[in-house]
Amino acid sequence: MSSLPYRRVRDEVARHAERLWAVACALHADPETGFAEHRAATLLTGELERAGFEVRRNVAHLPTAFTAASGRGRPTVALLMEYDALPGLGHACGHNLIAAAGLGAALVVDAVRDDTEGSVLAVGTPAEEGGGGKVLEVRAGVFDDVDAALMFHPGVYDWVRAPLTAQEQYRVAFGGRAAHPTGNPDEGIDALAALIELFNVLSALGRRLPRGSHIQGIITYGGTATNIVPDHAEGRFGLRAPTTAALDALAEQLHTSAQDVARVTGTTVEVERASVRYEHFRDSQVLSEQFAGHLARAGITLTPPEPGVYLGSSDIGDVSGRVPAIHPFVAIMDSDGSDHTPEFAAAAASARGRHVLMAVVEALACTALDVLRDADLRARAWDGHDGGAGAGAGS
Template sequence: MNSEVDDAIASAKTDLIALSHSIHADPELAFEEHRSAAKTAELLAQHGFEVESGVAGLPTAFSASFGSGELVIGICAEYDALPEIGHACGHNIIAASAVGAGLALAPLADRLGITVRVLGTPAEESGGGKVLMLERGVFDPLGAAMMVHPGPEDIAGATSLAMADLAVTFSGRESHASAAPELGRNAADAATVAQVGVGLLRQHLYAGQQLHGIVSDGGIAPNIVPAHVEMLYYLRARSVESLGNLSERVLACFAAGALAAGCTHEIRTVSPDYAELVPDPWMVQAYRELIEEMGRSPLAPMWEGLRPLGSTDMGNVTHVLPGIHPVIGLESGGAATHQPAFAAACVTASADLAVLDGARALAGTAVAVASDPAQRQRLLEGVERRRAGRQ
C-alpha cells in the first residue's frame, strides 16, 4: 500500500505545497487562524472529506472525516503563528503534511477498515487548542493520533517538556515619583523582587526544570510610580509531577515580590497546562523505519530524551491515547525554531520536501498500525477502555 500512498501524495504535491506557502504568507495568531483553518479544511473538502467546522466550540477548529471503518486514525493539523516572527515554528508544514497524509489514506480507508480523521487544532503556541478539544470529546473516538513537526533534524521519538503558562499581575498605587514617592506602592519593585527570587531559585532547580519570562507591561511613565505591572512566565519540567513542584516554588517568589513592595498580586493561567509527550513506541518504530527508507537519518533513540522540543499540547493527547509527534528535518542553515531565519527556511525546497516526506511517513505509519492485527486490536481496546471509564 505504501506505493499507493506515494502516488497519492505525488498527485497532490502541487496543492500541498501551495497550501504550505499560503499559510506561511498569511500568519495568524492563536484562535485567530480563520483563513488558515478555512484553506486547510477546503482542500480536504475538495477531495471528499466531510468537514465539520467550529468543533469543541472553537471557531478555528475543525474535524474532516473520510471512510467508515471501525478504527479511527487521527492526524492533527496546526496552523497558528508566532507574534511578529510569523511561522518560525513551521506550522504551515504541519498543516500541509497532515492534509497530505489524509489524502493518501482516504483511497485506502475501506481496505484498511479505518476512518481517516484530520483535525484542525488551533492555538498550539498559546492557548492549548488540543487540550480543549481533548476535554470536550473530540479525540474520544480516535484509536491513535499523530502529527509531524518541522525542525533542523529528524527525530522519530520526539519528547517534550510539561509546561505551565502564567501571567502574574502586581497592583500598587500611583503617585508622583519625585514629589510624593512615599505615597506610592511600586508594582515594578514587586516584579523586580520576584524576578530576583526566580533568578536565585534557578541554582536549586531539578534536572529538566526551566523558567523563562518577560515583563509585558512595566508602567506608564518614569515620573509615575507604576501601579500595574504584568509578567508572563513559562514554567517547564520533564513531567507533570515535576512541574507541580516547580510551580509551588515559583509562585512563592511572586508572592514574595508583592509582599516586599506592599502590593497585591494575581496569577492567571494563560493556557491549560501542557503535559510532556509520551510517544507510542510501536508507532515510533514504524515511523522511524519509513523515514530511513526515504534516506533520512533520524537521531539515534539513545539521544532522543536529551533533546526535548520545548512544549506542546500534543503531549496531553499522548497521555490519553497512543500518539506520535516526530520531527521532520529541513535545511535551516543552523537556525532553530522560533528564530526568524527558521521562518524563512519553512518555504524553501527543503521545507517542501519535508511536507511531502512527512505526509508519506504519517500515512505509512497509519497503514502499518491498521494492518497489524495485534496493534489494531490494541488501539480498538483502548477506545473501549476509555469509553467504559467515562460511563
C-alpha cells in the first residue's frame, strides 16, 4: 500500500483527536460496571450513528452490546471496544481508552476508505471484567463473517502480543449432617471440614502445576454458629491455565479432588461452573507485526512479552479462537506499576494516556485498512490462525 492512505489516516486522527479524548474522559468520569454500561453504550453508538454507521443494539440479547457497520460484504474488519469499569476503582484497567481507540479507528477508516470493498464493523463488547460479553457475542455469531478482529489494551509494558490465559470459576458445595459438637458429635458430618480438606488437597496440587496455571479459592459459606457442626459449606474456585485444553484438564482435577474428599469425609458434593469460561488468547502474529510496524512511526516500539509472564485472562480469547485477532499491550505508565490500581485509573486519563490513545488509533486504523485492501495479508493471517471452524473464509 502506498504511503498516501497512511498520511490521510494521520490527518484524520488529528481531526478527530479532541473529540476522541473527550469521549475517553467522559467514560473515565462516569464509570459503569459490566452489563450496566448504559451511558457508555449510548455515548459510543451516538458517535457512530452521527458518522453514518448502521447501529444494531441489544446484540446477543445484551442491552449494552452493539455493532455499528459501514460498507457491505467481505472482507470485514472488526474494531473492538470495551467500556466496563471495575467496582470501586473505576477505569483502573483503561477500558475508557480501549473504547475511544476502537471508536476512533472505525471513524478514521470509514473516512479514508474511499471505494475500498468490504466492511468496517465497530463492536461494543460489555463486561470484559468477568461477564464475558465477547464470549456471548461469539456464540451469537457476531464474528461469523469477520476476517480480523483488532483491539489494544493499555498496560505497563509495550508488548506486541498478550500472554492471556484461559480461565473459569467453579462453585463447590459440600453437604453433611448438623449436630452439637459436644452433645452428639459422633452424629455430625462436618461439611466445612470437608471443604477445608479440599483446600489442602488443592494446595498440594498447586505446587505441582506449571507456570501460568493455578487454582485460587475462597470460602463463601462455612456455617451459622460455632456450636453447630456445619451441614453445608461452599467455596468458589478460580482456575487459570496457559491453554484452554490445560484448563479443561485442571477442571477435571478439581472435580476428582472434590469427589475424593467427599468419599473420605462421608459428605456429598456438588461441583458446578460459576462463570463464563474464557479461552486462552491466540495471537495473529501476522497482524500483530503489522500493527507494531505502524505504531513504531509514533515512536512506540513493541517487543515480545517476557517468557513465562502471564497477564491475566480476557474474553478476547474466544474471539481469537474464531478469527485472526490482535491484543497488544501499550504502556500508559511505567513497568513498576500495575493495572487494577488507583494509580492506573489516573494514568488512563493522563497526558501519557492521551498520547498513547492517538498513536494507537492511527496504528489500528492503518492495520484495518491493510486488512481490507491486502488479500495476501488476509490469507497469511488465516493461514497462521489456529482457531476453530470457519478459518480461511473470506480470505
